[in-house]
Amino acid sequence: MNESTVSERSLPLATRIRRTALTAACTLAVLLQLQPTAWADTWSSVHAPDTRFSISMPGTPHLEDGTQSTVVGDVRVTNLVAKDGDSIYSVSVSFLPAFVTNFVGEQKVYENTQGEILKRFYAKRTGWARKTRAGHTGRVLTFEVPGEDGKVSMGGTAEMYYQDGKLVVIAAVTPQGETGDADRKRFMTSAKLDHAPSADVPAE
Numbered sequence: 001m002n003e004s005t006v007s008e009r010s011l012p013l014a015t016r017i018r019r020t021a022l023t024a025a026c027t028l029a030v031l032l033q034l035q036p037t038a039w040a041d042t043w044s045s046v047h048a049p050d051t052r053f054s055i056s057m058p059g060t061p062h063l064e065d066g067t068q069s070t071v072v073g074d075v076r077v078t079n080l081v082a083k084d085g086d087s088i089y090s091v092s093v094s095f096l097p098a099f100v101t102n103f104v105g106e107q108k109v110y111e112n113t114q115g116e117i118l119k120r121f122y123a124k125r126t127g128w129a130r131k132t133r134a135g136h137t138g139r140v141l142t143f144e145v146p147g148e149d150g151k152v153s154m155g156g157t158a159e160m161y162y163q164d165g166k167l168v169v170i171a172a173v174t175p176q177g178e179t180g181d182a183d184r185k186r187f188m189t190s191a192k193l194d195h196a197p198s199a200d201v202p203a204e
Contacts, residue, residue: 045190048078048093053168055091056190058084060166073097085152089187094167110139113160113169116152119172121145135194136161138168145173147203152176157188168193 045198047054049065061082067074076095081088100109118125118141125133127142147152172187174180 002151004031017121043186045192046080048080048091048168051078051093051166051168052194053091053093055080055170056187057082057089057091058087058131061089063187084183086154087172087180087183089172090170092167092169092171096162096165096167099166109159109167113143113158113167114139117141117171118143121156133159133161133191136193138162144176155181155184157184157190159188159191161193163193 043056043058044099046054046061049063057080059082061080063078063080065076065078067076075097076092078095081093082090114125114128117123121143123143123145125141125143127140129140131138131140138159141157141158141160142158143156145156147153152175154173155176156171156173158169160167160169162168168189170188172184174184
């Protein structure tokens with residue numbers, strides 16, 4: 001095992017989930033500095049800036065909206081991340097140049113996104129299928145993350161959709177069990193791809 005592998009495996013789960021944003025054929029390491037949080041008492045609907053996407057998230061999500069340099073040029077990436085106890089919920093929206101998907105195709109974008117998520121979490125894939133939401137067909141990935149330091153293993157779900165030049169990646173990782181599974185399902189099913197926003201989510 002080389003030094004880079006040891007270093008990557010030593011990263012906490014919250015750091016790994018913040019590194020799952022993908023811009024077409026290349027991946028972006030999203031470095032969001034989140035502080036540990038207690039369990040959130042309330043969930044509320046939030047909107048990703050300059051999109052018609054909304055989702056229900058616990059507490060106050062951390063918002064990062066900026067431009068990142070990639071092999072395909074500068075790409076705007078918006079990330080929303082919420083931590084609720086040991087659970088992590090994230091949304092990443094990458095505003096991709098049209099030529100990227102025209103060149104590599106949506107299927108390759110989805111395959112690369114899947115591979116990056118599994119790699120970052122050292123996860124075992126348990127499912128991979130097409131999924132249609134609000135008329136948009138994307139992919140859904142389910143996976144299992146081994147428990148760390150004697151903790152219970154984590155269950156993960158990620159959905160990805162490409163629409164109107166935007167790649168939307170929705171991901172949740174929660175402790176396996178009745179409560180964690182229910183929270184993960186609540187998060188994923190609350191996503192709306194074509195919801196007209198009334199206000200943007202406040203940034204921390």
